[in-house]
Amino acid sequence: MDLILQLMAQGVQMTLVLILAPLLWGFTRKVRAQLLRRQGPPIIQPYRDLLRLIRKEVVLAENASWLFRSGPYLIFAATWVAAALVPTFATGLYFSWTADLIALTALLGSARFFLALVGMDVGTSFGGIGSSREMMFASLAEPAMIMIVFTVALVAGSTQLSAVADFMLAHVTLRVSLGLALVALIIVALAENARIPVDNPATHLELTMVHEAMVLEYSGRHLAVLELAAALKLLLYISLIACIFFPWGLAPPDSGPAAYAIGAASYAGKLLAGGFLLAFFETSIAKMRVFRVPDFLGIALMLGLLGMLLLFVSRSF
Amino acid sequence: MDRTAIDVAHMLAGGMVLVSFMLLYQDRMFGLLNVFALHALVLSLSVAWQAYIQDAPHLYVTAAIALVLKAIIIPVALHRVVVRLGIHRTIETVGGIGPTMLFGMGLVALSMVVMLRATAAADPLAREDLAFALSVVLLGLLMMVTRRNAVSQIIGFMSLENGLILAATGAKGMPLVVEISIAFSVLIAFIVIGVFLFRIRERFDSVDVQALDEFRGERE
Amino acid sequence: MTPVAAVLWSVPALLSVVVLAIATLRWPSAMRLVYGACLVICLAVLARALAYLLEGANTPSLLSLPIGLPWVGAHFRLDALSAFFLAVTGLGGAGASLYAIGYGEHEQAPGRVLPFYPAFLGGMNLVVLADDAFTFLFAWEFMSLSSWMLVIAHHWDPENRRAGYIYITMAGFGTLALLLAFGLLAGPAGSYAFADMRGDTSALSGLVLLLVILGAGSKAGLVPLHVWLPLAHPAAPSHVSALMSGVMTKVAVYAFIRIIFDLNGPPVWWWSILVIALAGLTCVLGVLSALMQHDLKRLLAYHTVENIGIVFIGLGLALAFSAHDMPAPAALALTAALFHVFNHSIFKSLLFFGAGAVLTATGERDMEHLGGLIHRMPLTAFTFLTGCVAISALPPLNGFVSEWLTFQAILLSPILPSWGLKLIVPAVGAMLALSAALAAACFVKAFGVTFLGRPRSPPAQRAHETDSASLTAMFAFAALCLAAGILPGFVIDGLAPVAQDLVGGRMPAQSAIPWLSIVPVAESRSSYNGLLVFAFIAISAMLAAEVIHRFASRAVRRGPAWDCGYPDPSPATEYTADSFAQPIRRVFGEIAFLARERVDMPPPGDTRPARLTVTLRDLAWDSIYAPIADGTAYAANKLNYLQLLTIRQYLSGVFVALVGLLMVLAFVMLVWT
């Protein structure tokens, strides 16, 4: 019985992230439009887009390979699993020990790896541009992420997200290193999700885009899956920030439905806040040149490293 | 043996050193040949004297070889070589006569120091003899390296070898001296024949440098 | 028959295969014969070593023969460490031999490969088994020699001869360094048996470490001793490249572990700083250099340097922990390093196999002339892709597990008291993370440019799938990558005895943990379950595809690629390997390679094309090797004049020597009295 409840909770989380992701996407888009004094599409617009795309037939380039066709599903799966492993409304879910923060980062890495590959598959120069720039960003964002993970892990004494969240919940104190880590994580999140100022999800001018360039050749259901994966990634990062730095309201391990309800409510609140802040941030600054991005990400790397260094020197930072 | 015998031996040995210096000083080919003949003569005298005071008759053979071969035959032969190669004019020296002589002095001093310290144990006759012999050897070597001229280098080598014979005969009762002196004479003969046969021009130098350039190309 | 005797028989067996190869050189079937024999022998070695390892390997099995150095004899020893590395050599050798049964068909100079290939294998096995300094160095140099012959197998190409020359010279240097190290360990009495060295600790153990870093590090490819590696490994036939990169570098790692952890007495903390710093440098420089290559095999070779760096980070941490007498973390770090040794031997061989298949199919190593091969050689492409994912340390394959363990070891290191380590370990952690990310970029480039897109040259268009033997080998290794990735617990348990022997501790037994996940220290701290990750990804991917295909459309239409309105079919418009690396070169190149870009833009009206020229410099070569070469040439030229003197001048040499010695003597005698 207990086991079944556990499994259910896990399943709920998996479906939850899947359902919430487009909603968050639509919400940020709406807020952004409002901030720009525009009407903006309805919040549920992403669902409509996805459904339409799914129903459409796929137009493949002549020389698209099997990798091109299977890639989207792999990317989607990796992102989904990663997103499902981040505590959303409760910690200590049944499979939460399957992968720790490092593995989580690496899972996203796999998704990116295949995304970059499928970008190169058709052999147009746009895909190449997108892939090479994506990998260049990643080559800085990923170590930054690892540094953040280390900082957090050294504070919490664990790389298990649930354990981290529990620790933060138990004795939450203001730590210099955590502050640095938070800033770094936000920068990384912006880069990883191809948001302004690193990339512009709304652009269609080939030479300025990165993520869009890689998926340029995709259409129909493949595109839908990729879009969904992107949305999941955004959700993942926001809930990651939430559960590490703002773990309030998370339901502790094997607690009753009531606690789960509270957890769900607080989680929804955090998502709204996160989405709003993201939109606000995006509207308030401009996109930077591609070759300024390394400096931007370099800051994140430095912050992460600094935080870790402080913790090596003394645990009390 | 009495004092005078030793003194005479030393006189002759010292005389050889003196003649070696004359060799160093010479800058005329024929003069050089004559002085060398003198060198050989003194050698044969001192060897004979050694034979006498050690009453070792076989040493007379050595003395005879020295006299006949080195004091007469070889100088004459070399005289002909010089005429034939037409090099009787001058002797090209490396770094002037004067400095060479000074350096020779230094060598004599060195050999004195080394030998007299080394042979503290040996009998007085041997001591000075060895010291003189070593100086003759070193002076001969010095002559070989300060003369560019084949013939004078040969003479240098022969004076060096005279020094060796002097040492060998001075070493009282040393066996095989005769054989050794004969072996050396063979060596000398080879050298002279070599000069004859292979037309070694004025100096050893010229042959090999050009050979290296033309035939070996080891130089770049 | 004792275990050590059993595995030692592989060496005479392989040497007799050498004789066989020479005898049957003229036969058409010689190739299959030789490689087949090697395959069998390697499999036997692998089986025996694994059996020994799984029995617990608690008692070393010894053997000594009356050959080799007189009054010492040749000693051999099979313990956990050597058994593990024998398994690596056996596995790599078996794979390479199987691959070569097919690949060898394309060899244009079999007479220069077949005799030396078994010798190379035998040499590697002998190194791992040797238990005295002479036998060890004998086997070590024999290994170098036979691989040198393989490097210059295609000797008509002056590049290969140059590679071979640099290789054999560096090998000689390394051997002499190790020889000096052994000289210190053996002492004036000349007790060359390892058994005697274990007992007493040399006072100069630090110097021993430096010498071993020079000796073993030069063979393994530690920066800055790595310059020969990217030249020599690609020059050899591909199955040999696989052995050199995948296995021989591991033998060098073995040498390091054997001497430093086993023979050289208790470690000192500053050793680890040296090792870790070098290793971090090796990681980053190795992967960056790999990214800059567009020769596929050279890219792989450079990437070996990076992986060696990862291994040495683990070893350095193990040294640090055991220097401060913390067996459990030391065991974790050491296990991580050994696990990575195992992994790298698999996927680097796999990748070289793939490169070899591409080479035989197209005759091209230059990625700028490849592309689109995934259509013509799908199976090769699939295995190569598996290798790429594995080597980029991406879950759920094996490369990630060892790197994850290394990260866990780094996370434990704040407990190290010494400040030097406190400062350097985080930095090296960052370097490791950086190199992991760059590795992913590197292999996106390698796979994407080679196999994806459109063919860039006619040979690439005419490419065909490679033969079945090679494919079998490649699929076997790909399967191993997956197996080791989703069931890492068994590998870790297999490594436990090694750690027990060397650092006196071991990781918790993994096979007992539910759901086969791995837990380095405690579950509350960190855990990873490759099996579940794999299952989840597979299930959800298939689920998604199934759902969409069933309930939505599955219709597909082929159409031309989006060309932005400027149709240009020529593959020249494709993104090239160099342009792929350009952003990263912009970021890191200025520091790492003093990269300079010069754009020559003709003025308006001028019809000549604009040119972009990029110059990269190899700092290690410029700052160390070039000066040495120049110095040698200078000295040789200066001294050469002594060949050209005249007899008189030579005589003056004799004269000076004589007078000088006499003066010394006079001085001595005057001083004495």
Next chain:
Amino acid sequence: MITLLVHLPFEPTTAVLVIPGVSALVLAFLPGYRLTARLNVLATFLTFLCALSLLIEWPAPGTYLFVDDLNVVFIVLGTFVGFTTSAFSASYIAHEIEIGRLTPAYLRFYHAMYQALMFAMNLGLLANNIGLMWVAIELATLTTVLMVGIYRTPESLEAAWKYFILGSVGIALALFGTILVYMAARPVIGEGHDAMVWTSLIDKASAFSPEMLNVAFVFLMLGYGTKVGLAPLHAWLPDAHAEGPTPISAVLSGLLLNVALYAVLRFKMLLAANQAAIAPGPLMVTLGLLSLIFAGFMLYRRRDIKRMFAYSSIEHMGLITFAFGMGGPLANFAGLLHMTMHSLTKSAIFFAVGHISQAKGTQKLSEIRGLTESHPLLGWGLVLGVVAIAGLPPLGIFMSEFLIVSSTFAREPLLALPLVFGILVALGALMLRLGDMAFGKPTGSTAPVEASYLPLFAHLALVLAAGIYLPGPLVTWFQNVARLLG
């Protein structure tokens, strides 16, 4: 001549001298190269057999000749190399006759000189009298001088002349040293013959005046060191090797250098036996290191294949001298082993080189390419030889270098560094040249050459075997000698 042998009262020590001596006379007058070449081989073979019989048991020391552990090593090695070289020279000379570089008259002379050289070297090794030893070595020098100049080309004459002059000076210095030894011995042993007999010298050495011995050793070291070819006394060696017939190069490197080294060792033992005398080690170590490093650098710029390997001989002689200078059981053992291996390997290399230069019609390195393609057996033989001489396993020199370097580093770390440096420099040069010669696209003639591979591969097989397994008796024997050397 066989009958002559039969009539001899068979006594190995004299036979070792008589056979070459007699056959030298005989060969001087016999015509026709086939017969003479065969006789040459036969004579050297018989000499070798007699030398081998010395191993079983040797006579008590006589007044002029004696055999002990030390010189029997040299004799057996020398006669063996002499035998194999004569076998090689048979086919080599045949080719020289064909292309007319040698006339039958010179050939008679050549064979006679070859036997005379054997005689002189055996005499030098067997001599129990330092004067006799000196005479023998001078004789050996003269014979080799004549053979170096045998081609009568300007280079060969010049090389012979250089060899002759430098050798004579060396000989002169050695004689002076010998006289000094006699002078040192006379007060102790008394006048006359005994004071030059080796066995009595070594017995009473402790009583000699140390200063005399010091001065004597300086002269002997320089005198015989000139023959060993140690820098800075080496100048004759490269040209003599390069310009003479290749069999002579092989004999020079494989034998004559050893004989001179033997003389040096004898007198080292004399000094070692006298406590008060200064240790000869440092001098030998210095000269050895100097030769090693100098020759290592000289290898790089060589254009002539034989001259290059001549420099490699200098390098290895330096290494051996260094080892003996270090002294001690390990280093001495290593030195002996290294000397043996070097003789075998270097002569094997010269066998290969001789046929190679005949096949390619040149000695210029730049014109020898891709041998393993054009002449596989010769090419691979050369590769094996050079790999051996560079000190790589599985061949014998690796073992001796292993012992020398490791023992030195354990005892005198600072001495080991220049040692390793020199070895590495030489290795680099040898491998560089080997890569060009043996590999790459073949140049020049690829026509097969009439060659005798047996001596070449016999030597290499011996070296290979020694690299893997040294038979017990040999080891104990070498260890005795090492102890003898102190």
